[in-house]
Amino acid sequence: MSEQIPASQVEPSAETDSAAVARELTGDLPCARCGYNQRGLSILGACPECGLPVKATILALVDPHADELKQITHPRLVQAGLLLWTASAFAACAAIWVVRGAQIASDVLAVPLDPAPAPALSLVFMALSGLGAIVLIRPHRDLRPRHSVPPLLGVLCYLPLIVASWLILYHVDPAHPSVYGNPTSVPPERTALRLLTGLSIIGASLLLRPNAVRLAQRSVLMRTGRVDRQPMSALAAAAGVAMAGDLIHFFMPYASTGLSDLIYILAAALIAVGSFLLTVGIFSLTMDAWRIRRLIAAPGIGLTDIFDEHRP
Ligand SMILES: [Zn+2]
Structure with missing residues (x-):
């Protein structure tokens, strides 16, 4: 506010008050x-x-904290990285579903379906997702160095994820009968590798989450709870559900129970539901990244952005 407003304009009358309220958006x-x-x-x-x-627009869009948010050093890079990270993760899920769908279809229809190039694409998309996640390590300079450690470890979680997925897709599965046709004889190395992928996904979700949330907090919608705040914890939970199914596969051979058929169905259901929730969660994360992309490139609209500093 300027100190040099003419006395005629600071008269405390109802007229000047409403004039102030009715001022134009500049x-x-x-x-x-x-x-x-x-x-x-x-x-x-x-x-x-x-x-x-x-x-209504002012209430919805204007961010009272816009002026405090730190400028991102390379906004275009961070924006591209977030979209690459989330969209590639979703594309990797979709490619895996194509692989599994083709396998189930050939088991059920007895028609050999070749899912190529889906297995290779899934690995490429996982690598691209990990590459995009690198922007979460240090999205802006004001971040304390210790805040870069968890996302760095989160990016490293992609390595065991990619290696274990590659081993399952290219070494374990081609050497064994389909797990869908033989749900009670899943090779233990397959289960162990699946558990490793589950742990990697949980690690990546939880370790990348803090800086992702810091970026998302640039969005007034996110801070006020009008969009989901927990998408990445939900990803970890979904991976956990699928892992519960894998753990059943892992320990069943050591259990003696008359209910084994039922338990194998439960295991298959847990894996299917966990995988589905993971895919849905990654899709909603991709949507969130798309929604906040402009806020990354430019900070939110502040009150000083829509009004002049001085009153008319
Ligand atoms: Zn309108």
């Missing part, structure tokens, strides 16, 4: 519903395109 403010720029409108007005009151 900066860019996209309508919260349709995106139409509200620049030049009175804050008492409504969007000329869709009728949403300007006040």
Whole structure:
């Protein structure tokens, strides 16, 4: 606020108060519903395109903390990295589903289906996802060095994930009858490798989460709880559900029980549900990365961005 406002304008009258409230938007403010720029409108007005009151847009979009958020040093790089990290993880899931779907189809229909190039693509996408996750190690300079350690370890979790997936897809599975046709004789090395992939996914989710949340907190929607705050913990939980199924496979040969058929069905169900939840979780994470991409490139809209510093 300027100290040099003429005395005539600071008279405490109702008129100047309402004039102050009705002042025009001098900066860019996209309508919260349709995106139409509200620049030049009175804050008492409504969007000329869709009728949403300007006040609603201000409440929804203006971030009271925008001026405090640190600028990201390489916003385009961080933006691209987040999208590469999440979208590649989803693409890797989709490729694995193609591999599994082809296997189930050939078991059921007895028609050999070749899922190539899905296995190779799944590994390439996992590697790309790990590459994208590197931007989480140090998204901006003001981060304390100790905040870079967990995401660094999280990126390293991709190594056992990729190696174990490669061993399952290229060494264990081709050498054994399909696990879907023989659910009670899953090779123990396959289960061990699956447990390793599960642990890697849990490690990557939980270790990458803190810096991902720090970036997401640039979004006023995220801070106010209007979008999911726990997508990455949900990923870890989904991987845990699938691992429970793998643990059953791992220990069943040592158990003597008359209910083994039922328990194998339970194991298969846990793996299927866990894998499905993981895929859904990664999809919603990809959507979140897409939603906050602009906030990474530019900080949120602050009050000083939509009004002039001085009153008219
Ligand atoms: Zn509108």
